[in-house]
Amino acid sequence: MRPLIAHIDLDALRQNYRLACDCAPQSRSVAVVKADGYGHGALACARALEVHAPAFAVASLEEALVLRHGGIEAPIVLLEGIFSADELAAVDAYRLWMAVHSRWQLDALLAFTPDAPIPVWLKVDSGMHRLGFTPDEADRTWAMLREAPQAGELHLMSHLATADARHSEHYARQLACVHDLARRLGAPLSLANSPATLAHPDAHAAFNRPGVMLYGSDPLEKGNAVSASLAPVMTLCSAVIALRDIDPDEVVGYGGRFRTDRPTRIAVVAAGYGDGYDRHAADGTPVLVNGQRAPLAGKVSMDMLTVDVTDLDGVDIGSEVVLWGRATNGAVLSVDEVARHCDTISYTLLTGVLPRVPRRYHDSLRQPAPAP
Structure with a gap:
């Protein structure tokens, strides 16, 4: 799956x-x-x-x-x-x-x-x-x-x-x-x-x-103490499906937008604009890999995106990748921060997650949680 x-x-x-x-x-x-x-x-x-x-x-x-x-x-x-x-x-x-x-x-x-x-x-x-x-x-x-x-x-x-x-x-x-x-x-x-x-x-x-x-999205131009306490409700989570070691001065992804300036390890993640992840995400857009921040490297494809994990330890096939939300280790990447890197707002990212992405509901008051 x-x-x-x-x-x-x-x-x-x-x-x-x-x-x-x-x-x-x-x-x-x-x-x-x-x-x-x-x-x-x-x-x-x-x-x-x-x-x-x-x-x-x-x-x-x-x-x-x-x-x-x-x-x-x-x-x-x-x-x-x-x-x-x-x-x-x-x-x-x-x-x-x-x-x-x-x-x-x-x-x-x-x-x-x-x-x-x-x-x-x-x-x-x-x-x-x-x-x-x-x-x-x-x-x-x-x-x-x-x-x-x-x-x-x-x-x-x-x-x-x-x-x-x-x-x-x-x-x-x-x-x-x-x-x-x-x-x-x-x-x-x-x-x-x-x-x-x-x-x-x-x-x-x-x-x-x-x-x-x-x-869980902060709608304020400049957040306040109250909005800072909002809890993320959606965690869009995937995994590393491939790893590539690339020489300096090589390109990654469509159009060659990202070019390596050192020996670089690239993680391929199962998520793309066909799932609703914004194709306008710039190089450097953060994701969490095993709860650690790592930058997007290259244009988002329909079904995949690529991340520079050169500076991270312990990344392997199957490593958790959080595109926004809360990682297993408790680290949080806000959808608002991701939206800024895409030159958009959180509303478009959240409402843009397409039906082919399954929703899994977690509810301590009702097990299992109701499906829509």
Whole structure:
């Protein structure tokens, strides 16, 4: 069997969720499990958190149905609402909560007859300029929803564009806009994403929406003492499958990007861009070989990558290689550090791990852990 496995530590997931709650004890923390739980397996993650989280959040009806069909009974928020009016029947049947961000969604809801009023999260565009009503439109729309028998409990929501920055005037403008609107409407608010949960108590409200932080990634531009305590949930782990001793002034990999400047020992690892490991990883991108840091040497191939292990002792066929996460000896390589070497962010690495990489779930509270 190919040795590449994504190990998912559900105890670490719960630890990170508790941290999100501790950051904002006066708020309720909705666990965001969109994009298949940021690549970790939405159903397995929801099952691990179902006794803790008051609600889950996903991007689409299809994602919500994976949770419902898997036995998750907690409220599920559709963060982008419906994509067509005919989805409202399923929203009603499966007791989902929905965002309303556009006039067409509002009109569809008001033309629908649900079995029970549908809880609505009215989205206001406070400065992100993707989805949402303007503040003036939100005033009128809130009034319409409050009188509509189709709408159940109402919440106001918005999304912060620069909460990851240490100092941002745009953040301050968004915050003032949303707080002013919430006060005018007397509306319970959902505003804080992961960075705001970690670093901006002034954004904490009725419901926070922690996402990537639940999976152990630090979303802050400059981390703080709280984000430093996040535990990695995914360990992407493989093994050495070949070793090559190469003379100086030889090239390794496609295009000859890496050229040896000394006698060099190269370890070939079973992982590549066909698994979701980023092809843009630069020479020097760190991996852990037997818990020791070693640099990537050469371009990532579809099924393999090459690492310079010249300075390491004890490397052999079958030696453990951690591409990110926690090694057997306890050493940690953060997915955030790897992402910087790939000129990307942790979100793309985590959600990019492809289906051919098996997930193995580790859960001290349930043995064996549930598979998605």
